[in-house]
Amino acid sequence: MQRSIEAAEGAAMPSVQQGSPxxxxxxxxxxxxxxxxxxxxxxxxxxxxxxxxxxxxNSFNSVSLDPPLILWSLALKSPSLAAFRQHAYFAINILAEDQEPLCRQFATPSSDKFANIRFDRGVTGVPVLHATAAYLECRAFARYPGGDHEIHVGEVMAVHDHGAAPLVFHRGSVRRLIQH
Ligand SMILES: Cc1cc2nc3c(=O)[nH]c(=O)nc-3n(C[C@H](O)[C@H](O)[C@H](O)COP(=O)(O)O)c2cc1C
Structure with a gap:
């Protein structure tokens, strides 16, 4: 019986690239x-x-409206992991289209990633970057295992929308959004 179910499933999806994890x-x-x-x-x-x-x-995404929840995932090998596990608050700074240099700076391991970066403290005390498209300040809500990453869920405490056009990431490159 099991064999026929497998055969039927295989026949139903001939164009799918098969691959177990x-x-x-x-x-x-x-x-x-x-x-x-x-x-x-x-x-x-x-x-x-x-x-x-x-x-x-770029793993940031929305989860829930009520309560307001968002998520992102953090590599287990990241030197930042301990800080995100320990501190109760974090901010999601959504980069504006002219902030490609910040994208690069914060993706490069360094002991002083904030060199020459303009930021303030938000209402929760965490750094919020200047001139972004928007930011959300969050309280750590839950963490889940996610393979070689850890999924961090945050409850949104405060938001600020600057209305600037966003930086976009597609097929390994940053881009600008073009309206049709
Ligand atoms: C566009 C882009 C998206 C990224 N997304 C993630 C992500 O979702 N999670 C993650 O852990 N690292 C991500 N990275 C890699 C980290 O930014 C990079 O490994 C960084 O050095 C980690 O900081 P740390 O070494 O200070 O922990 C991304 C990098 C780029 C350029």
Whole structure:
């Protein structure tokens, strides 16, 4: 019985690239993910010593309206992991179309990622970057295992929308949005 179910499923999806999680080519997986266009954010928090921490992320997404929840995922190998696990608040800074240099700076490992970066403290005390498209300040709500990443869910405490056009990420490159 089990064999016929497998055969029927295989016949129903002939054009799908078959691949169990173990056999799926990493390159192919990344390429397919890259075909999904996202914005680019810098997630910021504070280290144990009060030092600003931040990294470039495109895994940001909305989760719930009531309560207002968002998520993003953080690589387990990231040096920033301890800070995001310890501090109760973080900010999602949605980059504007002219902030490609910030995208690069916060995606490059460094002990001083905030060098030459203009920012204030938000109402929750975490760094909020200047001249972004918008930002959301969040309280850590939940964390879940996600393979080689950890999924961070935040409850949104405050938002600020500057209305600037966003930076866009598609197939490994940052781009500007063009309206049809
Ligand atoms: C466009 C873009 C999107 C990224 N998205 C993520 C992400 O969702 N999660 C993540 O952990 N790293 C992501 N990265 C990689 C981190 O920004 C990069 O590894 C950074 O150095 C991590 O900071 P850290 O080394 O200070 O922890 C992304 C990089 C770029 C350029």
């Amino acid at each position: 173990r056999t799926l080519e990493a390159r192919q997986f990344r390429d397919v993910l890259g075909s999904f266009t996202t914005g680019v954010v810098v997630v910021t928090t504070l280290g144990e010593d009060g030092r600003p921490i931040g990294l470039t992320v």
